[in-house]
Amino acid sequence: MSNRLSSDPAVVRQILIVEDEPIIRNTLAEFLSSEGYQVTKAVSVEEGISRAREKDFHLAICDIQLPDGDGIKLMRLMHKINPSVFVLIITAYGTVESAVEAFKAGAFDYLTKPVIFEDLANKLRRVFEYRDLYLENQKLRRELAQPNRFDQIVGSSEPLRVLQETIGKIAATHSNVLLVGETGTGKELFARAIHSAGPMRDEKFLAVNCGTRPIELLEAELFGSEAGGKTQPGILRTAGGGTVFLDEIASLPMGTQTKLLRAIEYQESMPSGGAETYTVSCRIITSTSEDLLRLVGDGNFEEDLFYRLDGVKIRIPPLRERLDDIPELVDHFVAKHSRALRKRVVSASSETIRLLMSAQWKGNVRQLDNAIERAVIMCDGTQIEPGDLPPDLLGLGQPLPDTDDLRSALRHYERLHITRVLRQWPDKREAAKRLKLGLSSLYRKIEELSIEL
Numbered sequence: 365m366s367n368r369l370s371s372d373p374a375v376v377r378q379i380l381i382v383e384d385e386p387i388i389r390n391t392l393a394e395f396l397s398s399e400g401y402q403v404t405k406a407v408s409v410e411e412g413i414s415r416a417r418e419k420d421f422h423l424a425i426c427d428i429q430l431p432d433g434d435g436i437k438l439m440r441l442m443h444k445i446n447p448s449v450f451v452l453i454i455t456a457y458g459t460v461e462s463a464v465e466a467f468k469a470g471a472f473d474y475l476t477k478p479v480i481f482e483d484l485a486n487k488l489r490r491v492f493e494y495r496d497l498y499l500e501n502q503k504l505r506r507e508l509a510q511p512n513r514f515d516q517i518v519g520s521s522e523p524l525r526v527l528q529e530t531i532g533k534i535a536a537t538h539s540n541v542l543l544v545g546e547t548g549t550g551k552e553l554f555a556r557a558i559h560s561a562g563p564m565r566d567e568k569f570l571a572v573n574c575g576t577r578p579i580e581l582l583e584a585e586l587f588g589s590e591a592g593g594k595t596q597p598g599i600l601r602t603a604g605g606g607t608v609f610l611d612e613i614a615s616l617p618m619g620t621q622t623k624l625l626r627a628i629e630y631q632e633s634m635p636s637g638g639a640e641t642y643t644v645s646c647r648i649i650t651s652t653s654e655d656l657l658r659l660v661g662d663g664n665f666e667e668d669l670f671y672r673l674d675g676v677k678i679r680i681p682p683l684r685e686r687l688d689d690i691p692e693l694v695d696h697f698v699a700k701h702s703r704a705l706r707k708r709v710v711s712a713s714s715e716t717i718r719l720l721m722s723a724q725w726k727g728n729v730r731q732l733d734n735a736i737e738r739a740v741i742m743c744d745g746t747q748i749e750p751g752d753l754p755p756d757l758l759g760l761g762q763p764l765p766d767t768d769d770l771r772s773a774l775r776h777y778e779r780l781h782i783t784r785v786l787r788q789w790p791d792k793r794e795a796a797k798r799l800k801l802g803l804s805s806l807y808r809k810i811e812e813l814s815i816e817l
């Protein structure tokens with residue numbers, strides 16, 4: 365039997381034995397160690413308590429009679445230190461009353477002296493099975509009680525889980541944040557999630573793409589303007605205590621960057637053409653798909669602003685680093701587009717999902733969204749099949765080699781074809797089978813054609 369926690373295979377189950385009789389204490393410890401448990405020994409209530417303070421035990425086996433008190437008192441104290449510890453009480457043979465008392469006080473089970481090892485092993489198996497179920501159940505209850513704060517964000521891959529955790533922590537503050545990620549990874553979605561989970565969630569969320577407006581319009585939109593008898597408040601003021609999301613911050617002209625730095629550093633700004641400053645109290649979330657440090661090096665990004673923004677930076681991983689999210693995202697987008705297009709498509713076949721998981725996704729989640737929209741349009745039945753997907757998705761629409769030489773063209777095609785199959789079937793044995801090649805021939809082709817895996 366492996367005595368590792370099922371919920372976390374890296375953690376060995378920790379048992380504390382509190383028993384003053386050396387023979388029982390040592391033989392129990394030896395037996396439990398041989399069963400794969402990590403054992404700590406103590407001889408009294410006092411020592412038991414101090415061990416419990418040092419380590420989170422999963423189970424404690426306590427003698428009912430200890431030199432400085434009884435096992436039940438010890439159990440109560442231990443439950444105060446670590447409420448999730450399970451306790452087995454060892455009672456003298458035939459003392460039913462103390463066993464009943466132990467149960468009443470919260471013991472999981474009891475053992476009678478002399479301890480029969482087979483009996484003990486069975487009880488431990490039961491305790492740990494129950495404990496795992498109990499903890500799992502508690503976790504589920506907690507999750508149900510606290511609805512997903514990021515329910516717009518689809519996916520449960522490990523990188524996304526870690527990201528959501530980070531975002532949850534940062535959202536709770538009012539700090540400015542820089543989101544870095546390739547196009548279409550969901551930077552705006554995450555910015556909205558930070559706002560919605562933050563203390564100012566009832567205030568405004570205002571977004572501006574810094575790359576899509578002429579500089580004068582952009583400055584007026586951001587900081588306000590009082591020129592020409594017309595007053596424009598500017599979103600840094602309009603947002604109040606809410607959030608302003610500045611998308612593609614690298615497109616901000618240098619002069620505007622300086623103005624933004626001032627607004628962040630001094631929490632005040634002035635409208636163009638105006639004479640009075642106003643207070644900036646919003647959270648500013650910026651995003652970029654570019655390497656800002658390189659831009660600083662090239663003299664195209666204000667160094668001080670870079671260090672200001674880089675302080676609280678979150679990297680959004682590209683979709684190819686979290687392929688496990690694809691099935692959930694596909695379900696989400698199929699439902700969305702089916703509803704909008706009034707189609708009766710409900711899912712994608714497993715073959716389609718496999719193909720989608722082998723594509724490159726340079727345009728990330730946005731590209732997947734668009735691919736599924738097209739597939740829903742093309743689909744005649746209720747399930748998306750590979751033929752409904754955009755043909756260029758798997759490299760089939762890649763340009764032909766710019767040579768008329770048949771041998772080079774064949775080599776080019778061979779390379780594309782093997783790359784596609786390997787993406788779809790990363791297990792080389794399976795890929796070789798599909799290609800109808802021997803495994804060693806496949807390795808040779810990978811080498812000869814310089815296929816990057």
Ligand SMILES: Nc1ncnc2c1ncn2[C@@H]1O[C@H](COP(=O)(O)OP(=O)(O)OP(=O)(O)O)[C@@H](O)[C@H]1O
Nearest residue numbers: 516517518519546547548549550551552553729730
């Ligand atoms: N995890 C996700 N779950 C659901 N939808 C997502 C997810 N990630 C991205 N999307 C969707 O993908 C699309 C692109 O996301 P978004 O606009 O937030 O990306 P972006 O990184 O800001 O892109 P750009 O850099 O091009 O501005 C949006 O429709 C968004 O709702």
